[in-house]
Amino acid sequence: MTASLPHETRKQNALDQARAGNFAEAVSLVQSVLKEAPRDVGALLLLGDIQHAAGMSQEASRAYGALLQIIGSSGSPMPQGFESAVNRAQARLNEYANAYETFVEKTVPKQARSKRFDESVDILLGKRQIYVQQPTKYYFPGLPQIQFYDTQDFDWVPALEARTADIRRELLSVLADRSAFRPYLERDDSQTNVNTHDLVENDDWGAFYLWKDGQRIEENCARCPVTASAFEDVPFDHLPGKAPMVLFSLLKPGAHIPPHSGLINTRLICHLPILVPGPAWLRVGSETRHWQEGKLVMFDDSIEHEATNEADQTRVVLLFDIWRPELSLQERDEVAKLFGAISSYSG
Numbered sequence: 115m116t117a118s119l120p121h122e123t124r125k126q127n128a129l130d131q132a133r134a135g136n137f138a139e140a141v142s143l144v145q146s147v148l149k150e151a152p153r154d155v156g157a158l159l160l161l162g163d164i165q166h167a168a169g170m171s172q173e174a175s176r177a178y179g180a181l182l183q184i185i186g187s188s189g190s191p192m193p194q195g196f197e198s199a200v201n202r203a204q205a206r207l208n209e210y211a212n213a214y215e216t217f218v219e220k221t222v223p224k225q226a227r228s229k230r231f232d233e234s235v236d237i238l239l240g241k242r243q244i245y246v247q248q249p250t251k252y253y254f255p256g257l258p259q260i261q262f263y264d265t266q267d268f269d270w271v272p273a274l275e276a277r278t279a280d281i282r283r284e285l286l287s288v289l290a291d292r293s294a295f296r297p298y299l300e301r302d303d304s305q306t307n308v309n310t311h312d313l314v315e316n317d318d319w320g321a322f323y324l325w326k327d328g329q330r331i332e333e334n335c336a337r338c339p340v341t342a343s344a345f346e347d348v349p350f351d352h353l354p355g356k357a358p359m360v361l362f363s364l365l366k367p368g369a370h371i372p373p374h375s376g377l378i379n380t381r382l383i384c385h386l387p388i389l390v391p392g393p394a395w396l397r398v399g400s401e402t403r404h405w406q407e408g409k410l411v412m413f414d415d416s417i418e419h420e421a422t423n424e425a426d427q428t429r430v431v432l433l434f435d436i437w438r439p440e441l442s443l444q445e446r447d448e449v450a451k452l453f454g455a456i457s458s459y460s461g
Contacts, residue, residue: 121147125160137168153184159199166206175210178203215239233400245399249416251377254449257440261399263382263412267439270347271410274386277344278408282388284338285362285430288322295320295364312372319371320364325350325434328357341432351381351437353450355457363433365394365423373397376415380449382438385411385431392425405431414438 119127128143144161147154162177181203218235227235236242246259265271288294298321299314323331324342335342350358363385365371376383385396387405395404396411398419403411411431413419423429437446 121151121154121157125157128160128164132164132167137164137170140164141168155181155184155196158184159196159203162203162206171210171213175207178207182207211239236400242400245417247379247414247416248375248418249377249379250375252380252453253416254378254380254441254445257379257438259417260414261401261417262403263414265410265412268412270349273347274344275408275410277340278386278388280340281338281344281386281432284341285388285432288337288362289428289430295322295362297321298363318366318369320366322362322364323359325358325360327359328353328355345434348434349436351435351446351450354454356453357381358435360432360434362388363431365421365429367423367426367428369423371421373418373420375418379414379416380438380441380446381415381435382412383415384434384436385413387411387429387431389428389430390425391427391429394421394423394425394429396421405429412436 124143124147128140131137131140131143141161141164144157144164147157148161151157158177158181162174162181165171165174165177182200185200218239222231222235224232233242237244245261247253247257295317297314297317298319299316322334324335324338325331330342345360352358385405387407387409390405390407393404395402396413396419397403398413398415399417405411441449
């Protein structure tokens with residue numbers, strides 16, 4: 115009998131039942147409407163309101179969530195007079211989320227959590243997005259999804275960091291020569307996707323190479339002998355025609371490198387900050403770090419990342435790439451052999 119009633123009549127009956135405290139009957143009436151019209155935003159809102167009044171917060175959360183999803187994805191204007199109702203739904207979703215977070219906090223207090231477990235809780239609560247490796251050219255399977263690596267796990271890092279002051283003196287000498295740096299992204303007609311980038315041929319993001327595409331730039335190394343000799347113990351990822359690269363990477367005041375992913379996931383990118391005159395940050399996946407002079411940063415650039423120099427002076431890091439530590443010696447040889455063959459094949 116109920117199913118034969120018009121939708122609006124059933125919704126009004128559901129409202130009347132809810133006001134009388136008959137929440138189960140009210141929910142049943144609205145669900146009968148949604149069974150026939152699952153995208154009826156008025157019915158979804160009413161269902162959420164009834165379930166909220168009945169203390170059914172988890173069920174109300176699903177109804178309100180579906181309502182906001184439909185409105186957000188429809189591309190159509192919001193129904194007239196519906197804005198305050200949508201705001202109410204969003205406010206209640208926030209209320210439920212806060213209550214759930216409080217529950218989780220009581221179960222496992224934040225200060226008692228391990229780092230990775232804490233990140234998992236943030237993902238559960240919707241406070242952290244999941245980012246994974248998405249290299250644009252070559253993907254090696256089975257490698258851990260780590261955004262920033264702990265530099266304490268690499269025994270060569272302290273010696274390199276200790277040379278920061280000497281490296282800075284050489285950098286300042288290079289910076290005095292305005293022609294020394296060139297745009298990091300240079301035009302290449304064979305790379306049509308790069309040609310559309312706002313930073314192509316833009317010296318807001320500049321580079322002074324000591325190694326480029328696996329080749330040592332002798333002239334530049336001669337200008338920076340201390341810097342060039344600082345990598346004896348660093349496990350460069352030698353890939354014929356591709357890697358390593360070692361360069362001073364410059365970002366001018368206000369420059370922004372937009373979100374992107376690197377070419378391959380068999381390497382890690384390292385930044386030794388040399389000049390950091392003010393706020394400047396690097397985001398990798400869901401984590402953002404501010405560069406600190408002399409403190410190495412190591413990350414997986416196959417995960418989406420971006421960078422900005424918010425200071426009023428130029429930021430410079432010494433940038434280089436290394437093998438991912440999880441790769442065996444055999445796997446490193448295999449990857450190097452593959453890229454050597456690809457380089458020869460493509461000329």
